[in-house]
Amino acid sequence: xxxxxxxxxxxxxxxxxxxxxxxxxxxxxxxxxxxxxxxxxxxxxxxxxxxxxxxxxxxxxxxxxxxxxxxxxxxxxxxxxxxxxxxxxxxxxxxxxxxxxxxxxxxxxxxxxxxxxxxxx
Amino acid sequence: xxxxxxxxxxxxxxxxxxxxxxxxxxxxxxxxxxxxxxxxxxxxxxxxxxxxxxxxxxxxxxxxxxxxxxxxxxxxxxxxxxxxxxxxxxxxxxxxxxxxxxxxxxxxxxxxxxxxxxxxxxxxxxxxxxxxxxxxxxxxxxxxxxxxxxxxxxxxxxxxxxxxxxxxxxxxxxxxxxxxxxxxxxxxxxxxxxxxxxxxxxxxxxxxxxxxxxxxxxxxxxxxxxxxxxxxxxxxxxxxxxxxxxxxxxxxxxxxxxxxxxxxxxxxxxxxxxxxxxxxxxxxxxxxxxxxxxxxxxxxxxxxxxxxxxxxxxxxxxxxxxxxxxxxxxxxxxxxxxxxxxxxxxxxxxxxxxxxxxxxxxxxxxxxxxxxxxxxxxxxxxxxxxxxxxxxxxxxxxxxxxxxxxxxxxxxxxxx
Numbered sequence: 001x002x003x004x005x006x007x008x009x010x011x012x013x014x015x016x017x018x019x020x021x022x023x024x025x026x027x028x029x030x031x032x033x034x035x036x037x038x039x040x041x042x043x044x045x046x047x048x049x050x051x052x053x054x055x056x057x058x059x060x061x062x063x064x065x066x067x068x069x070x071x072x073x074x075x076x077x078x079x080x081x082x083x084x085x086x087x088x089x090x091x092x093x094x095x096x097x098x099x100x101x102x103x104x105x106x107x108x109x110x111x112x113x114x115x116x117x118x119x120x121x
Numbered sequence: 122x123x124x125x126x127x128x129x130x131x132x133x134x135x136x137x138x139x140x141x142x143x144x145x146x147x148x149x150x151x152x153x154x155x156x157x158x159x160x161x162x163x164x165x166x167x168x169x170x171x172x173x174x175x176x177x178x179x180x181x182x183x184x185x186x187x188x189x190x191x192x193x194x195x196x197x198x199x200x201x202x203x204x205x206x207x208x209x210x211x212x213x214x215x216x217x218x219x220x221x222x223x224x225x226x227x228x229x230x231x232x233x234x235x236x237x238x239x240x241x242x243x244x245x246x247x248x249x250x251x252x253x254x255x256x257x258x259x260x261x262x263x264x265x266x267x268x269x270x271x272x273x274x275x276x277x278x279x280x281x282x283x284x285x286x287x288x289x290x291x292x293x294x295x296x297x298x299x300x301x302x303x304x305x306x307x308x309x310x311x312x313x314x315x316x317x318x319x320x321x322x323x324x325x326x327x328x329x330x331x332x333x334x335x336x337x338x339x340x341x342x343x344x345x346x347x348x349x350x351x352x353x354x355x356x357x358x359x360x361x362x363x364x365x366x367x368x369x370x371x372x373x374x375x376x377x378x379x380x381x382x383x384x385x386x387x388x389x390x391x392x393x394x395x396x397x398x399x400x401x402x403x404x405x406x407x408x409x410x411x412x413x414x415x416x417x418x419x420x421x422x423x424x425x426x427x428x429x430x431x432x433x434x435x436x437x438x439x440x441x442x443x444x445x446x447x448x449x450x451x452x453x454x455x456x457x458x459x460x461x462x463x464x465x466x467x468x469x470x471x472x473x474x475x476x477x478x479x480x481x482x483x484x485x486x487x488x489x490x491x492x493x494x495x496x497x498x499x500x501x502x503x504x505x506x507x508x509x510x511x512x513x514x515x516x517x518x519x520x521x522x523x524x525x526x527x528x529x530x531x532x533x534x535x536x537x
Contacts, residue, residue, distance in 0.1 A: 006319045010174050011427050013320040015509065030508070049324065052169045052182055053300060054272060063275040066168035068182050075328060082300050096185055114168065115184035 005043060009035040016040055048072035052114070053085045055100055060092035060117040067100060071109030080105055092119045125234040126150040126446055128221045130207050130387060133162020135240035135419025137190035138432040142439035144197045148446060152232065153194070153201035154223055160194065160201060161187035162242055163265070164428065166272045169293055171320075175429035186428060205230065210237055210391035212412055219391070219414065236442050239388055239402065239410070239417040240435060243381040243424055245290075248342075251379050253285075255341040260348030264290040264378040268297070277301060279374025283351050284308040285339045289317040289426065289513075291378020296325040298376075305329070306370055309337040309353055311360055314487045316380075318426060318513050336360075339375065340367065348373055381424045391415055398466035399423045405454035405471035406478035407441035408434070416442055423468050423481060426515055430481075434468075437479075452476060456530050463488070463535035465512065474527035480518045484510045484535060491537045495520060498529040510535070 001021070007014040012032055018040045019026040025044065028037045042048055050072055054064040073081055081104055088100050094117045101111040126148055129136045132155030140153050159165065164172070167183030174180055177189065194201065205225040212219050221232045245263040262270075262278055268290065270276040282303050284291050287310040295305045308326060313336050315322055326333055334353075340362050341352035350371045354362035383401040385393070394403045394411035401422040402410040408418050418438040419431040445451055454471040458480070468481040480495065480503075488510045495503040495518065502524040510516065525531075 006323045008320040008324050011171060011318065011320065013318055013514075015319070049328065050170055050180075051300065054168060054275075056275070062273065064273065066182060066184050066272065068168070068170050078300070096188055114182040115165075116188060 003040075005040050007031060007036045007039045009039050020044065047075040049075050049078060051078055051081060053082060055085060055111075055113075056089040057094060057117050058089055058091045059120055060094070061120050062115075062117045065090060065094045065113050065117045066115045067111050068114050069104070069109045070112050073104075073107045073109065077105065077107060081107070081111075085111055092117050122220075122231050122233045124150075125152055125232055127152075127236040127238055127442060128219070128232050128234040129153045129238040129240060130210075130221070131155065131162065131240040131242060131419075131421070132157075132160040132201055132203070133240060133242050133419065134164055134187065134190065134428050134431045135242070135421070135435040136162070136238070137187070137194060138435035139238050139240060139418065139439045139442070140199050140201075141190055141193045141197070142436045143443060144199050146439065146443040148439075148443050151199070153199065154205050154207050154221070155201060155203045156206040158204050160191050160203065166265070166268050167293075168272050169297070172428050175427065176432050183428075190432075202230070207387055210387050210415075212391060212415075217414060236414045236416065236445060237391065238438065238442060239385075239393075239415065239421050240419050241384045241387060241421045243383045243420040245377070246380040246382060248377060250382075251377075253339050253342055255352075256344055258342070258344035258346060258348045260344065260373050261342065261375045262377070264288065264294045264376050267294055267374075267376055271297060271301065277303070279303060279348075279372075281372040282306065282374045282376060283339070283353075283370050283372045284376045284378060285351075286310060286378035286380070287315040287317050287322070287333060288378035288380065289321050291376060292317050292321040292325040294376055294378070295331050296329060299329045299331070303374075305331050306372060307331065308333045309339060310335050311338040311356055312336070313358075314511070316513055317378075319511075338362065342375065343369075348375055351375055381420065383421045383424065385421060388415075388417065388421070393417075396466060396470055398460075399468065401468075403470045404468060405451075406469045406473060406476060407445070407451045407454070408438040408469070409441065409445070409451060409454075414445065416445075423466065423515075426513060430515065430517070434481075456527070458531045458533060461532070461534040464533050467533055472525075472531060474525045474529075474531075475522055477522045478520055480520055480533065482516050482518070482533060483512055483514070484516070485512065487511045488535060488537055491535050493518065494532075494534050494536055496532045496534065497525060500524075502531070
C-alpha cells in the first residue's frame with residue numbers, strides 16, 4: 001500500500017511516497033536524501049520528536065531559560081517529559097548546553113538549556 | 122559627530138551576520154544599533170529547534186543560533202549599543218554621507234557614516250490590517266506577541282484558543298500552547314492552501330490533533346471585556362465569506378498569524394525606493410538600495426522562511442559593503458528583473474549582467490511539475506525544475522555571469 005509522508009528531518013520538507021507492507025518499507029520515493037527513508041521507517045515503527053520549552057530561572061535577569069532535548073523521544077511521551085520540565089527550576093547564570101534533567105524519564109536524552117541568562121543585578 | 126564606515130541598524134540575525142563578516146573582512150569602524158535590551162532579535166523568543174541546518178549543519182533553537190553570532194561579536198569586541206532606537210536616517214546631498222539619529226537613555230545620539238546597513242526585520246500584520254469586524258475585547262494577539270509573553274515573560278495568554286492564519290509562527294504557537302496546557306481548537310486559513318511549511322503542519326498540528334481548515338476565516342469577534350467567541354465562515358474562490366456557513370467557536374484567545382511586513386519606515390526616511398511586491402527595498406545584486414551606500418538584507422528586504430538564508434544574505438551584503446568601502450563603488454546595475462504573474466517578487470530587482478548572482482523568489486500559488494525559467498533576450502540563462510513549488514518556500518537560483526549579457530532585462534517566469 002502507498003503512504004504519503006512529509007519528512008520533518010530538515011526544512012526542505014520532502015513529500016515522500018512509500019510503499020508499505022505492514023511495518024515493512026518496500027520502496028521510498030520523493031526524498032532528496034537518505035534521511036527521508038530513515039524518517040519513514042521511524043514514523044512507521046516508533047515516531048520520535050524533539051521538544052522545546054523553558055524552565056524557571058532563580059535570580060536571573062530573565063524569568064525563563066529556554067530548553068530542549070539533546071536527542072529524540074517517542075512522540076507519545078511528549079506530555080510526560082513536559083510534566084518533568086515544568087517541575088524544574090535552575091539558578092542564574094545559565095549556560096547553553098547545561099544539563100537540567102539528565103536522562104529524562106530514562107528515555108536516553110537530557111533536557112539542556114539553550115539560552116544564556118545572567119544574574120539579576 | 123562620530124564618523125563611521127558603517128552603521129548597522131538592528132542587531133538581529135541579519136545585522137549580527139553582517140557585522141561579523143565585515144569585521145572578518147577588516148572593516149572595523151562600525152557600530153550596531155539595537156532597540157531591545159539584548160542582541161539577537163526575534164530569535165530570542167523562537168525557542169523551538171530547526172534553525173541552523175544549512176548554515177551550521179546542525180539543528181539549533183533560536184537563542185542558540187543567535188548566540189553563535191553574539192559570541193563572535195563579543196569575542197571580536199565589535200561595538201554595539203542596545204536599548205537605542207534609530208529614529209531617522211538622512212543623506213547629505215553633496216557628500217552622500219549618511220546621518221543616523223538614534224534615541225537612547227542618554228538622549229539623542231548622532232552618527233555620520235559612509236554606508237548604512239538596513240537590517241530592521243519585519244513586523245506582524247494585526248487585526249486592523251485584515252479588518253475583522255466585531256467587538257474589541259482582550260484576548261486577541263498576534264502570534265509573535267503571544268510567543269513573547271509565553272517564552273520571554275512567562276505569562277500564559279489563554280486556555281481555549283483559536284488560530285487564524287497558517288503562518289509558521291502561528292502553527293509553532295499552536296504546538297507551544299498545547300504543550301503548556303491550552304486547548305487549541307483549530308487553525309483557520311483564508312487561502313485554499315497553507316501559508317506555512319509542510320513540516321510545521323505535520324509536527325505542530327497533526328501531531329497534536331489540531332485541525333487545519335483551508336478557505337475559512339474569522340468573520341466576527343465577540344466579547345465585552347475578554348474574548349468570548351469567534352464566528353468562522355467558509356470563503357469562496359474570491360475569498361469572500363459564504364453566507365450560511367457561519368459557525369461560532371467559544372474561546373478566550375484568538376491568535377493571528379496572518380503575514381509579516383518588512384519594517385521600512387527608516388528606509389523611506391532615507392529616500393530608499395520600495396518594491397510594492399516584496400514590501401522591501403528595491404536592491405541590486407550587491408544588496409544596494411536605490412540610495413548609493415545604503416544596503417538591505419534579511420526580513421527587512423524580503424520575508425524569509427529560514428534564518429539560515431537571512432544570515433547568508435547578510436553575509437553577501439557584507440561582502441558588497443566591504444567592496445564599496447574599499448573601491449568607492451560597485452558595478453552599476455542597469456538591467457531590471459521582470460516577473461510574470463506566477464512569481465510574487467524577486468531579489469534582486471536590478472542586475473549588472475556581468476557578475477554571478479543568486480536570485481531569490483517565491484511563487485504566487487502552489488504549483489506541480491513546473492519549471493522556473495530565467496530568460497534574457499529569448500535565451501534561457503538559468504532554470505530550475507520543481508516537482509512542487511509552494512508560496513511558503515523561498516526558492517533560490519544561482520545565475521552565472523557567463524550566460525548573461527549586459528544589454529537586456531531579465532525575465533523570470535514559471536512554466537507548467
